[in-house]
Amino acid sequence: MAEATARDWHARAAALAIDGRAFIDGQRVASLGGASFDKFSPIDGRLMAAVARCEAGDVDAAVRSARAAFDSARWAGMPPAARKKLLLRFAEKILAAREELALLETLDMGKPIRDALSVDVPSAARCIAWYAEAVDKVYDEIAPTGRNALALITREPVGVVAAIVPWNYPMIMAAWKLGPALAAGNSVVLKPSEKSPFTALRLAELAVDAGIPPGVFNVVPGYGHEAGEALALHMDVDAIGFTGSTRIGRRMLEYAGRSNLKRVFNELGGKSAFIVMDDVGSLERAAATVAGSLFFNQGESCNAPSRVLVHEGLADEFVAMVSAQAPKHAPGDPLDETTVMGALVDFTQLRTVLGYIEAGQAEGARCVAGGRQVRAETGGFYVEPTVFDGVTNTMKIAAEEIFGPVLSVLRFRDEAEAIAIANASQYGLQASVWTENLSRAHRMARALRAGTVHVNQYDEDDITVPFGGFKQSGNGRDKSLHAFDKYSELKTTWLRIDPA
Numbered sequence: 045m046a047e048a049t050a051r052d053w054h055a056r057a058a059a060l061a062i063d064g065r066a067f068i069d070g071q072r073v074a075s076l077g078g079a080s081f082d083k084f085s086p087i088d089g090r091l092m093a094a095v096a097r098c099e100a101g102d103v104d105a106a107v108r109s110a111r112a113a114f115d116s117a118r119w120a121g122m123p124p125a126a127r128k129k130l131l132l133r134f135a136e137k138i139l140a141a142r143e144e145l146a147l148l149e150t151l152d153m154g155k156p157i158r159d160a161l162s163v164d165v166p167s168a169a170r171c172i173a174w175y176a177e178a179v180d181k182v183y184d185e186i187a188p189t190g191r192n193a194l195a196l197i198t199r200e201p202v203g204v205v206a207a208i209v210p211w212n213y214p215m216i217m218a219a220w221k222l223g224p225a226l227a228a229g230n231s232v233v234l235k236p237s238e239k240s241p242f243t244a245l246r247l248a249e250l251a252v253d254a255g256i257p258p259g260v261f262n263v264v265p266g267y268g269h270e271a272g273e274a275l276a277l278h279m280d281v282d283a284i285g286f287t288g289s290t291r292i293g294r295r296m297l298e299y300a301g302r303s304n305l306k307r308v309f310n311e312l313g314g315k316s317a318f319i320v321m322d323d324v325g326s327l328e329r330a331a332a333t334v335a336g337s338l339f340f341n342q343g344e345s346c347n348a349p350s351r352v353l354v355h356e357g358l359a360d361e362f363v364a365m366v367s368a369q370a371p372k373h374a375p376g377d378p379l380d381e382t383t384v385m386g387a388l389v390d391f392t393q394l395r396t397v398l399g400y401i402e403a404g405q406a407e408g409a410r411c412v413a414g415g416r417q418v419r420a421e422t423g424g425f426y427v428e429p430t431v432f433d434g435v436t437n438t439m440k441i442a443a444e445e446i447f448g449p450v451l452s453v454l455r456f457r458d459e460a461e462a463i464a465i466a467n468a469s470q471y472g473l474q475a476s477v478w479t480e481n482l483s484r485a486h487r488m489a490r491a492l493r494a495g496t497v498h499v500n501q502y503d504e505d506d507i508t509v510p511f512g513g514f515k516q517s518g519n520g521r522d523k524s525l526h527a528f529d530k531y532s533e534l535k536t537t538w539l540r541i542d543p544a
């Protein structure tokens with residue numbers, strides 16, 4: 045049955061006609077200079093399509109289209125209920141194209157088709173639908189001023205939004221930007237990663253099919269140093285919603301300073317601490333949870349719990365348990381619905397992950413599971429789930445974001461040391477505490493410098509809850525009603541009321 049399923053998805057992949065052209069002003073267009081680049085799949089090296097290599101001229105055309113759509117008020121001027129109706133239709137179109145989008149996502153960045161079908165597509169659709177439902181339920185305010193004045197506080201769309209998203213969750217990250225930005229009435233120019241452009245381009249077509257006016261949602265594929273830089277420097281872009289590395293996030297701030305001081309909201313890297321205390325309820329459940337969370341999506345997640353802090357009295361037992369979990373996540377054919385871990389996104393990422401594994405061994409950490417490239421004969425990029433023991437917080441594998449299936453176990457003596465190790469990081473995206481002591485759980489959650497702290501679980505997720513980090517993990521929040529703050533301007537209008 046599994047073989048038949050895999051053959052079926054491979055057959056669909058072989059028959060899939062992919063359009064790699066940009067999407068500007070409601071239609072597919074080649075890059076102005078005719079330049080393109082070939083996109084190969086990380087699962088087996090197959091050529092998927094030629095992709096438009098957008099540069100400054102293409103970005104300018106997309107921004108002009110977005111500005112014209114915004115200034116005409118054909119989207120921003122709609123009653124919220126009308127935008128809601130079209131966005132709900134957009135979400136329905138995404139679900140209707142579920143299998144096509146999932147296949148594109150898997151071929152593009154290597155994740156298992158089962159995850160693309162069950163997680164990525166429905167999550168993207170739910171995000172768009174949730175913000176559609178929210179937009180006519182967000183009220184403006186009246187300030188408590190004196191009797192002779194009326195002060196209205198209203199939200200207005202910021203204008204043209206540049207959304208720049210990474211390759212690890214292409215659809216979900218795009219939806220996290222598109223949902224609140226479009227619902228608030230903005231026009232959007234989306235720049236997907238050159239490593240995973242195809243679902244973004246298809247989403248733009250589905251948006252227009254749903255009735256969202258041309259120019260409101262444009263997509264410019266291309267390289268970061270060309271299309272991304274041109275978009276971030278553009279004088280007619282009002283805000284940037286960026287998800288990616290801390291290194292590029294710094295550049296976004298520089299580009300804003302060099303141009304029009306546009307707003308920049310960065311969701312950046314992480315090195316999340318997963319803390320197992322000596323009063324953990326179920327050590328086995330903790331081990332299974334961290335393995336499932338870290339190895340999901342090939343470890344290519346900014347919030348992956350890659351630093352596992354374990355009380356020294358439990359560490360040997362825990363390491364044995366989590367090492368036993370690793371083979372359950374062995375890489376397989378991403379187009380087989382039984383596969384739970386797929387391919388890394390490209391050769392560069394493969395080389396990066398293997399380089400960190402070598403660095404861990406060179407610095408004295410013990411590789412107790414995995415550590416090797418596998419399935420090289422397929423032409424794809426696969427690495428075994430890897431577990432290191434004997435790691436210290438100063439080692440590269442503990443300090444730097446790997447973005448691969450590499451888990452580091454660090455040992456601690458007591459609560460104070462656990463908190464100190466967890467907080468001794470440039471990042472502050474997520475953390476987790478495993479304890480049966482309720483007071484300890486609250487105490488540690490307050491002490492941890494992270495945007496989200498899980499207790500006795502990890503990766504609990506809902507669109508109603510904000511996502512973002514402290515320190516160099518970024519600023520602003522995706523998801524929840526708080527995301528509207530990034531894509532809205534607050535305006536105060538004073539009215540004088542003359543006395544009778």
